[in-house]
Amino acid sequence: DAGITQSPRHKVTETGTPVTLRCHQTENHRYMYWYRQDPGHGLRLIHYSYGVKDTDKGEVSDGYSVSRSKTEDFLLTLESATSSQTSVYFCAISDTGQGRVWYTFGSGTRLTVV
Amino acid sequence: QQQVKQSPQSLIVQKGGISIINCAYENTAFDYFPWYQQFPGKGPALLIAIRPDVSEKKEGRFTISFNKSAKQFSLHIMDSQPGDSATYFCAAVKNTGNQFYFGTGTSLTVIP
Numbered sequence: 001d002a003g004i005t006q007s008p009r010h011k012v013t014e015t016g017t018p019v020t021l022r023c024h025q026t027e028n029h030r031y032m033y034w035y036r037q038d039p040g041h042g043l044r045l046i047h048y049s050y051g052v053k054d055t056d057k058g059e060v061s062d063g064y065s066v067s068r069s070k071t072e073d074f075l076l077t078l079e080s081a082t083s084s085q086t087s088v089y090f091c092a093i094s095d096t097g098q099g100r101v102w103y104t105f106g107s108g109t110r111l112t113v114v
Numbered sequence: 115q116q117q118v119k120q121s122p123q124s125l126i127v128q129k130g131g132i133s134i135i136n137c138a139y140e141n142t143a144f145d146y147f148p149w150y151q152q153f154p155g156k157g158p159a160l161l162i163a164i165r166p167d168v169s170e171k172k173e174g175r176f177t178i179s180f181n182k183s184a185k186q187f188s189l190h191i192m193d194s195q196p197g198d199s200a201t202y203f204c205a206a207v208k209n210t211g212n213q214f215y216f217g218t219g220t221s222l223t224v225i226p
Contacts (some may be wrong), residue, residue, distance in 0.1 A: 031212050040123070042203060042218035043158070050212075090157050094212045100146050100165075101209050105157030 003027045006091050006106040013113055019078040021109050023091030025071075031094040032074040033103070034058075034066060036087040043090065049074055081113045117141055118206050120217025127224050133191040135220045137204035142185065144206040144215075149178065149189050152201040152219075161202070162189070194224045 003026035013019050023032060034046040035058075045058030047066040055066050063085060067075045078085055091106040120137045127133045139147075148163035164171040164178040164187065171178045177190040191198055204217040 040218065042120075043216045045214075092157075094214075096209075099209070100163070101207055101212050101214075102148060102160055102163070103150075103158075103214060105159070107155070107157050 004091060004093060004104060004106040006089075006109050008109060009107065010110045011112070013081050013111070015082060015113055016080050019081050019111065021076045021078075021089055021091075021111070023074045023076070023106060025074075025093050027093070027095075028071055029093040029095060030071075032068065033092040033094070034064075034074070034076045035090045035092065035105075036060065036085075037090060037108075038087050046076065046089075078111075081111075083113050085111065086113045087111060117215035118204060118217045120204050120220060122220060123218070124221040125223070127194045127222065129194060129196060129224055129226050131194050131224075133189075133194045133198065133222055133224070135189045135202050135204070135222070136186065137188065137217050138184075138186045139206045139215075140185070141206070143208060145209040146207050147178070147180065147187050148205050148207065149176075150203040150205065150216075152203065154200075158201075158203055191222075194222075196224045196226050198222060199224050 005024045007022045033048040035043045044060045046064050049055045049068040065077045089109045092103045118139050146165050149161045150158035151161040152158040162173050162176050164180050175192045180187045202220045206215045
């Protein structure tokens, strides 16, 4: 997946606990993104980053925070996990070329909150 | 407001048939329109993309048809194969600010 690694791949956690998902890239891309994928909703943007320590909210940011202390790592934290946050989470980077921007996605993290 | 609307949500096609997935967009300021293909347990991957100044783009069995006046575009998969069974997402992209707007996805099943 073009140098993008997500960890863990699967996680089961209890309601109310904090959870951190990690996205690691090896290609020095400036932009990184966190999406969640749910049936009937497709891909929804949670947060994104446009550089070290530069982040912004997406359309479904409530209950999530992010940090980017190094170019290669983008962390997503569920501050107090709820069952509604059971989902598959994808990290993505964006790249440019031939006059356009495109995304490359990681393989995803399947999170279950019980 | 959802910028990109995709239909159908699911699609079942016989092997050898044509699969058609449709998308409509709201804003006219998009720079290009990609389609992503996602297999179970994997992240979406870029399949094919089209610029708004082109009416059709073909790559192998996959074709995008683009109707600028109607603000609609569609993915046609000719001679559909069981290996094409996947979820397909359309998107509309503004290069400025790296803004991506995804459709809600179509689950395609090709029956042998």
